[in-house]
């Protein structure tokens with residue numbers, strides 16, 4: 001299943017409205033690793049100024065796509081444009097404007113967090129040498145690492161390593177920030193801080209591309225979403241529009257959810273158990289029909305209400321395997 005919603009930051013409608021150039025775009029992107037198709041036919045659009053959440057199950061190709069966007073991996077086929085530059089050829093032009101937190105950022109294990117940042121800052125082409133100390137301290141402060149900045153990188157927890165990676169991405173003002181699973185290893189307070197930093201970057205007009213498996217995180221922070229499954233983009237566009245594109249549903253509260261699912265399936269009505277109750281898919285039936293089937297099947301219905309299509313729901317529909325869909329029929 002593929003859902004697509006016109007990608008692009010909201011702009012007033014009308015003749016002559018310029019279409020903003022995307023901060024990043026890929027066309028027909030494909031990566032094959034010794035027989036494993038990691039990414040296949042990916043056409044991704046990251047609108048300028050958007051916070052785009054890249055969602056997908058493990059192994060769906062998020063990291064590989066990000067690595068190709070940054071010119072770290074050469075595509076088997078397809079095209080990549082980053083800030084208007086063809087990648088990887090235009091890396092020298094584009095990358096100084098892009099801060100990235102990706103796996104293995106190349107920190108030295110025996111240097112402290114602060115010393116590592118000094119090394120990174122010295123290699124920043126857009127940072128004058130007399131501005132390095134203040135840039136390092138500001139970045140440490142922003143990610144809440146000032147207190148641990150003197151400790152060796154080797155002794156850092158996963159969460160502290162993530163913070164240091166983020167600090168290196170924030171050393172200089174950027175046009176775009178790319179974060180691969182930034183909340184990986186962070187505690188709830190750290191996760192909230194990342195959310196706050198993403199919000200601040202968005203307010204400053206910076207484009208943010210963030211990969212995550214945390215749906216609630218994406219729903220709270222992103223303006224746009226791209227859902228990957230098995231190496232392909234199965235949905236992308238504005239978050240609000242994608243959520244509206246979901247099929248209508250009915251949420252039924254009952255003490256016997258399993259029995260309700262059984263009865264509905266016997267009546268060829270698609271439904272599944274959620275923490276909130278039984279979610280009935282109303283794409284091919286109506287609410288009165290579903291409720292009547294439950295009552296006929298002697299299932300106690302305590303309450304029935306219109307189900308809000310959350311990102312979790314959309315994600316489940318887009319990424320569940322064909323076999324599961326078959327089973328549901």
Ligand SMILES: Nc1ncnc2c1ncn2[C@@H]1O[C@H](COP(=O)(O)OP(=O)(O)OP(=O)(O)O)[C@@H](O)[C@H]1O
Pocket residue numbers: 033034036037038039056057058059060061062063064065213
């Ligand atoms: N260097 C590599 N060599 C061989 N196969 C690879 C390599 N990198 C990725 N793959 C494979 O490509 C597929 C996509 O991996 P990728 O890491 O891009 O997915 P992901 O969505 O980022 O997953 P996760 O959420 O687990 O990080 C997987 O099947 C993975 O095993």
